Amino acid sequence: MHTDPGHHFSGARHRLRRMRVLKLNPETDAVLAVDVQRGFMPGDAPGYGELPAPGGDRVAAPLAALAGHVSIFAASGDSHPADHSSFKTRGGIWPAHCVAGTPGARLHPLIEQALTPGWFFAKGTTRDADAYSAFAVSDLADRLRQAGITRLLVGGLVTNVCVLATAMDALAAGFEVVVLTDACAAVQAAGVPTGQEALAQLRESGATLTTSSALTRG
Numbered sequence: 531m532h533t534d535p536g537h538h539f540s541g542a543r544h545r546l547r548r549m550r551v552l553k554l555n556p557e558t559d560a561v562l563a564v565d566v567q568r569g570f571m572p573g574d575a576p577g578y579g580e581l582p583a584p585g586g587d588r589v590a591a592p593l594a595a596l597a598g599h600v601s602i603f604a605a606s607g608d609s610h611p612a613d614h615s616s617f618k619t620r621g622g623i624w625p626a627h628c629v630a631g632t633p634g635a636r637l638h639p640l641i642e643q644a645l646t647p648g649w650f651f652a653k654g655t656t657r658d659a660d661a662y663s664a665f666a667v668s669d670l671a672d673r674l675r676q677a678g679i680t681r682l683l684v685g686g687l688v689t690n691v692c693v694l695a696t697a698m699d700a701l702a703a704g705f706e707v708v709v710l711t712d713a714c715a716a717v718q719a720a721g722v723p724t725g726q727e728a729l730a731q732l733r734e735s736g737a738t739l740t741t742s743s744a745l746t747r748g
């Protein structure tokens with residue numbers, strides 16, 4: 531068996547290309563923190579634990595840490611009517627969560643802080659319509675384009691529902707999408723993909739998966 535130095539070389543180059551470090555560009559990068567709300571976090575404090583994603587409280591810090599590295603920090607949040615159609619009481623698949631004006635709908639304190647100033651988009655505000663994607667119910671895409679943003683750094687809650695829908699819409703709208711795997715958490719529920727399946731779908735659709743610490747290192 532002979533060795534093939536050419537083949538070996540191209541393999542090494544391929545690995546290098548795959549592992550290239552993404553450099554942040556404050557002019558063209560924006561952070562999009564999807565639904566980092568108290569209702570999606572485990573815990574007993576007011577509003578917490580309505581629809582808890584295991585580890586949901588850990589996504590806020592890595593997202594907030596990126597605020598100083600980009601010119602635009604945007605966040606979305608569920609702001610549901612008390613009888614929203616996605617709730618089990620109405621035949622939906624979710625326990626009641628993030629009802630407008632209640633503690634559960636409030637953003638994690640670190641995201642509230644990072645968002646000053648920033649862009650907030652409420653979604654799920656209509657009683658009979660679901661709205662998993664932050665793009666579906668807002669002029670977010672136009673506003674980002676007008677601001678010169680070409681790449682979105684996306685994280686939040688939950689990986690396999692609203693982060694997935696938002697990041698897929700961002701790709702469809704023509705943005706580069708970087709999904710921050712250390713700034714996402716998933717829930718298990720019937721009828722939705724798992725967190726790992728969601729990340730695989732995003733990667734196959736063209737998103738880059740990395741961590742926030744890899745972006746800010748050095």
Ligand SMILES: [Zn+2]
Binds near residue numbers: 627628654
């Ligand atoms: Zn919701």
